[in-house]
Amino acid sequence: MSLTEINIRPAIQNDAPFIAEMIKLSMGSLGDHLFGADGLSIKRYIEDLVRNNAGRFGLRFSFVAESAGTLKGMLLSYTGRSLGLLNVSTGPHLFSAMGFGPALRFMKRGASLPGGREALKDEYYISNLGVDPAVQGLGVGSALLNFAENLARNEKLAKCSLIVGLYNQGALRLYERLGYRIAETVQHENEALGYHRMLKQLP
Numbered sequence: 001m002s003l004t005e006i007n008i009r010p011a012i013q014n015d016a017p018f019i020a021e022m023i024k025l026s027m028g029s030l031g032d033h034l035f036g037a038d039g040l041s042i043k044r045y046i047e048d049l050v051r052n053n054a055g056r057f058g059l060r061f062s063f064v065a066e067s068a069g070t071l072k073g074m075l076l077s078y079t080g081r082s083l084g085l086l087n088v089s090t091g092p093h094l095f096s097a098m099g100f101g102p103a104l105r106f107m108k109r110g111a112s113l114p115g116g117r118e119a120l121k122d123e124y125y126i127s128n129l130g131v132d133p134a135v136q137g138l139g140v141g142s143a144l145l146n147f148a149e150n151l152a153r154n155e156k157l158a159k160c161s162l163i164v165g166l167y168n169q170g171a172l173r174l175y176e177r178l179g180y181r182i183a184e185t186v187q188h189e190n191e192a193l194g195y196h197r198m199l200k201q202l203p
Contacts, residue, residue, distance in 0.1 A: 022130025
């Protein structure tokens with residue numbers, strides 16, 4: 001199987017269910033840890049956050065990859081300098097999407113995650129990149145990363161950064177093949193919380 005053409009465009013409201021599924025997929029066991037809920041509930045929470053432009057989950061920062069008229073992958077990204085404000089503005093939306101108790105637990109778990117800052121101010125941060133499992137390995141992830149790097153250049157930023165779970169060896173190999181290098185490794189007794197922070201200096 002091959003994809004003849006991959007088109008990437010800004011996301012729209014109708015894409016929200018797919019984006020939620022891809023964010024959930026990209027978060028993996030970290031999402032299970034943060035949301036503390038079953039898979040269907042996590043997807044519902046994320047979809048609500050996306051639809052309501054909730055800070056770092058905002059639809060306005062999302063892009064989707066299409067081929068033959070169907071969605072194949074998504075990208076959620078922003079400048080490192082905007083990440084702090086986006087995290088703060090996500091908070092109120094968590095309460096409306098999840099309810100008071102679950103939102104408080106999400107925020108507590110998030111605050112206790114290991115490691116330091118996700119991205120620095122001079123970096124363009126690839127927060128989430130998800131590809132439909134049926135087309136993984138067919139160039140969708142590479143196309144989305146290339147698109148993110150062009151967004152970085154448009155912002156006059158010379159570096160892209162991302163985080164990948166220690167357990168996600170397939171994604172790690174893709175990122176390394178495309179020029180990303182490990183800048184920091186954070187270990188944790190809970191494998192779901194350990195990660196590599198990776199950087200790429202853009203040509």
